[in-house]
Amino acid sequence: MHILLTNNSRLAEEAGAKMVSGSFRDVLLAARDYVYVGHALxxxxxxxxxxxxxxxxxxxxxxxxxxxxxxxxxxxANAISDYDKMISLRGTDEKNRKDYERIDEELYRVALEEHQRFNLGG
Structure with a gap:
C-alpha cells in the first residue's frame, strides 16, 4: 500500500490520498514529516x-x-533545499495551474502503475 500526499484536487478521491493545503513546498514538507517518522519515498x-x-x-x-x-x-531534505534554490529564481507559475494539475495527475497514474507492477513482481 501507499500514501499519496498531494495538493492536486483532481486526486482528492484517490485511494490513500492525504490532501495538503498549500503549495508544492507544503507537499514537500508533509513528505518530510512522514519520512522523518520512517516512511519511505x-x-x-x-x-x-x-x-x-x-x-x-x-x-x-x-x-x-x-x-x-x-x-x-x-x-x-535535499529536495527541499533544491526546490528553495530553484523557486527563488522566479515564483510559481499559477497561470498554468490547470495544466499542471493534469500533468501531475498523469505522472501519478504512471508512477502508481509502475509501483504496482514492481511490487507484484511483473
Missing part, C-alpha cells in the same frame, strides 16, 4: 524536468509501511 520528491519545478502542484507517493533506511530522509 516511492516517487522522487522533485520532478525530472527543471521547468516543472515552478508548478504550484505536486503529488508524492510514500510507503504506508515504515523502514529504517535513512536515505529517504537525506533525499527529502
Amino acid at each position: 516511492i516517487t522522487h520528491p522533485l520532478f525530472a524536468s527543471a521547468g516543472m519545478m515552478f508548478s504550484p502542484i505536486r503529488s508524492i507517493l510514500i510507503s504506508e509501511e515504515k523502514t529504517k533506511d535513512s536515505i529517504h530522509a537525506e533525499m527529502i
Whole structure:
C-alpha cells in the first residue's frame, strides 16, 4: 500500500490520498514529516524536468509501511533545499495551474502503475 500526499484536487478521491493545503513546498514538507517518522519515498520528491519545478502542484507517493533506511530522509531534505534554490529564481507559475494539475495527475497514474507492477513482481 501507499500514501499519496498531494495538493492536486483532481486526486482528492484517490485511494490513500492525504490532501495538503498549500503549495508544492507544503507537499514537500508533509513528505518530510512522514519520512522523518520512517516512511519511505516511492516517487522522487522533485520532478525530472527543471521547468516543472515552478508548478504550484505536486503529488508524492510514500510507503504506508515504515523502514529504517535513512536515505529517504537525506533525499527529502535535499529536495527541499533544491526546490528553495530553484523557486527563488522566479515564483510559481499559477497561470498554468490547470495544466499542471493534469500533468501531475498523469505522472501519478504512471508512477502508481509502475509501483504496482514492481511490487507484484511483473
